[in-house]
Amino acid sequence: MKRKMKRVLCVLLSMILIMGLVACSKKGSPANTEVQDQTGSETNEGESLSAYKAGTYKATTKGHNGDLTLEVEFSNDSIVAIKILEHVESAGISDPALERIPEEIVSGQTLNVDTITGATISSKAILAAIEDCVSQAGGNVEALKTKESSQNHSKEETEMTTDVVVIGAGGAGLAAAASAKQHGAEVIVLEKLAMIGGSTGLSGGGISATGTKFQEAEGIEDTKESWMELWKERQATSNPNGKYPDYAAVDKFMDEAVITTEWLVDYVGHEYVSIQGFGLDPVRRLHFAFSDKSTKGGTTLVKSVESFILGKDVKILTETPATELITDNEGNVIGVIAEGKDGKIKINAKKVILAAGGFAKSEELLERFIPAAAGSAELSAAAAGSTGDGILMAEKVGAALYEEPWVIGLGIGSKVAGTGALGMDWTKVYVNEKGERFTSEEIHYAIATNKIMEQEASWLILDSAEINADVVKTLEAAMPTDEVVKAESIKELGEAMGVPVDTFVNTMQTFQEGVETGQDAMGKHKDYLVPVTTSPYYAVKIYPKTMGTFAGVKTDENYSVLREDGTIINNLYAVGENANKVLYNQVYMSGSAVQFAMTSGRLAGEHAAKNLK
Numbered sequence: 301m302k303r304k305m306k307r308v309l310c311v312l313l314s315m316i317l318i319m320g321l322v323a324c325s326k327k328g329s330p331a332n333t334e335v336q337d338q339t340g341s342e343t344n345e346g347e348s349l350s351a352y353k354a355g356t357y358k359a360t361t362k363g364h365n366g367d368l369t370l371e372v373e374f375s376n377d378s379i380v381a382i383k384i385l386e387h388v389e390s391a392g393i394s395d396p397a398l399e400r401i402p403e404e405i406v407s408g409q410t411l412n413v414d415t416i417t418g419a420t421i422s423s424k425a426i427l428a429a430i431e432d433c434v435s436q437a438g439g440n441v442e443a444l445k446t447k448e449s450s451q452n453h454s455k456e457e458t459e460m461t462t463d464v465v466v467i468g469a470g471g472a473g474l475a476a477a478a479s480a481k482q483h484g485a486e487v488i489v490l491e492k493l494a495m496i497g498g499s500t501g502l503s504g505g506g507i508s509a510t511g512t513k514f515q516e517a518e519g520i521e522d523t524k525e526s527w528m529e530l531w532k533e534r535q536a537t538s539n540p541n542g543k544y545p546d547y548a549a550v551d552k553f554m555d556e557a558v559i560t561t562e563w564l565v566d567y568v569g570h571e572y573v574s575i576q577g578f579g580l581d582p583v584r585r586l587h588f589a590f591s592d593k594s595t596k597g598g599t600t601l602v603k604s605v606e607s608f609i610l611g612k613d614v615k616i617l618t619e620t621p622a623t624e625l626i627t628d629n630e631g632n633v634i635g636v637i638a639e640g641k642d643g644k645i646k647i648n649a650k651k652v653i654l655a656a657g658g659f660a661k662s663e664e665l666l667e668r669f670i671p672a673a674a675g676s677a678e679l680s681a682a683a684a685g686s687t688g689d690g691i692l693m694a695e696k697v698g699a700a701l702y703e704e705p706w707v708i709g710l711g712i713g714s715k716v717a718g719t720g721a722l723g724m725d726w727t728k729v730y731v732n733e734k735g736e737r738f739t740s741e742e743i744h745y746a747i748a749t750n751k752i753m754e755q756e757a758s759w760l761i762l763d764s765a766e767i768n769a770d771v772v773k774t775l776e777a778a779m780p781t782d783e784v785v786k787a788e789s790i791k792e793l794g795e796a797m798g799v800p801v802d803t804f805v806n807t808m809q810t811f812q813e814g815v816e817t818g819q820d821a822m823g824k825h826k827d828y829l830v831p832v833t834t835s836p837y838y839a840v841k842i843y844p845k846t847m848g849t850f851a852g853v854k855t856d857e858n859y860s861v862l863r864e865d866g867t868i869i870n871n872l873y874a875v876g877e878n879a880n881k882v883l884y885n886q887v888y889m890s891g892s893a894v895q896f897a898m899t900s901g902r903l904a905g906e907h908a909a910k911n912l913k
């Protein structure tokens with residue numbers, strides 16, 4: 301009897317509840333009507349995760365290069381569609397974020413989605429705009445940020461077989477794939493990140509070569525000898541007894557660079573929009589691809605090769621990092637293990653080409669290989685995938701590593717966001733921890749990086765003159781910060797910096813005298829001598845800025861990887877930043893690193909395809 305009463309009470313209570321809900325929904329407040337979302341998950345308070353005021357909402361946030369606007373359409377209980385309306389994000393680099401994040405949010409009905417490595421700023425901007433729309437629609441942003449996706453991925457192991465596997469879809473890897481395909485091989489390219497391109501895609505994409513038919517067509521007189529002379533002069537600026545470059549290899553590279561520059565146009569379908577000099581290198585030998593606000597020249601170059609190889613049925617597997625090389629009992633490489641989106645992949649291959657870039661983004665490897673550059677990973681402009689994977693995989697199967705690895709310098713950097721323009725601004729003054737200038741600021745950016753690395757601490761000095769208005773605004777917005785000090789006089793600035801004040805005052809006085817006479821104590825050209833006399837004064841901490849590494853594994857001239865005893869590891873090649881130290885001591889030559897990536901990739905791809913067994 302008691303049980304019967306209980307059941308009746310339950311039914312009655314349920315009816316009251318249901319009626320209450322219906323009544324609420326009739327009052328037309330969708331945010332309160334739904335109890336459960338599609339997956340049935342609830343917040344702690346029992347409130348629905350997926351209750352919205354149906355409609356379409358718009359939001360604008362700041363992306364990597366400027367404003368990003370999107371709209372989100374909601375029904376009463378779900379996120380129906382997300383449309384990116386306007387943006388100036390970097391083409392190629394931000395594409396996976398622009399496509400994938402909206403896709404995953406709609407399919408998973410959650411805001412708990414990962415940012416895309418390598419496109420973090422764009423990812424965050426997209427997520428912030430979508431969250432704004434969810435708020436406008438009355439949704440529960442915080443709860444959606446922790447909600448499990450309703451899409452489940454089951455992982456399983458797969459096996460594939462091909463002629464050539466290329467590890468890394470940057471310049472070297474794409475060129476290797478194009479060339480291997482050209483010479484008859486079946487090719488699979490593995491790329492760790494969601495987007496292809498690596499540092500090549502972030503670069504200006506200018507490739508240097510001397511005596512090309514494109515230079516000739518524009519009447520540019522240039523010779524290999526003049527490039528070689530400059531090469532030797534620059535490499536002599538530091539580490540005078542360095543073991544590299546191997547000038548025979550540089551000489552061969554210069555010849556092959558001409559062939560690559562023409563091959564990219566004639567065979568791959570790439571296009572140069574201009575041939576230019578750069579900074580202190582006035583000779584017009586950098587062959588540049590199209591670029592604009594949202595497209596870097598490097599991205600255009602990458603896209604050219606990508607469209608070529610996709611047109612030839614080469615597979616590019618993104619978000620599929622290679623993790624290990626497979627060898628047989630004799631140490632010959634016979635394939636690769638990779639971690640795919642849907643599980644482990646074993647790829648059997650006749651040849652493997654390592655093109656996984658350098659390690660400028662790995663603090664651990666910088667500490668191991670280039671202690672002088674420890675701490676530089678955070679500010680490095682290199683692509684996110686530059687963590688040395690290829691070098692480590694090769695080392696594991698017995699490859700010899702190049703001695704004396706170094707960073708590819710990109711001038712100086714500051715930790716204050718928005719001060720990138722200071723990077724190559726020769727009008728400013730650099731001083732070290734002793735309060736002294738240590739270089740003319742008018743130097744090649746790679747040498748500037750090296751000079752900063754030689755100091756214990758470095759500062760960039762500027763004043764409040766009109767030409768500095770923008771940067772001063774940025775610094776003021778960032779203050780207070782440990783990265784900037786400000787003072788009303790040079791003496792007080794020295795005190796705030798913690799450098800020997802008398803020396804610093806003397807340094808700045810000497811600099812000022814140079815400005816007035818046009819004769820700089822450090823030899824800077826008078827065009828870059830600008831007074832530092834308008835208070836308040838600022839000192840910004842500066843650090844070495846890098847864009848890659850000169851390192852990798854030793855190879856022969858076909859880019860076959862060598863053991864310490866000089867024997868070849870059969871079937872294994874290394875190209876680009878996986879094997880570039882041979883050309884350099886410690887100084888990057890403008891336009892040579894992308895050129896080396898494309899050239900070494902082209903040659904290794906051809907050799908691999910012609911030697912399939």
Ligand SMILES: Cc1cc2nc3c(=O)[nH]c(=O)nc-3n(C[C@H](O)[C@H](O)[C@H](O)COP(=O)(O)OP(=O)(O)OC[C@H]3O[C@@H](n4cnc5c(N)ncnc54)[C@H](O)[C@@H]3O)c2cc1C
Nearest residue numbers: 468470472492498499500503622657685876877891893894
């Ligand atoms: C901002 C910037 C500007 C530059 N400007 C110039 C310039 O103007 N001229 C010039 O000559 N040089 C320039 N450089 C240097 C030059 O771009 C690089 O040295 C060169 O492009 C490197 O090519 P790469 O193919 O070896 O490596 P990357 O282009 O970095 O490609 C390596 C690829 O391998 C992928 N990868 C890494 N690990 C794995 C793994 N385990 N499995 C699968 N894939 C993996 C990476 O994600 C990446 O996509 C610049 C570099 C930067 C960052």
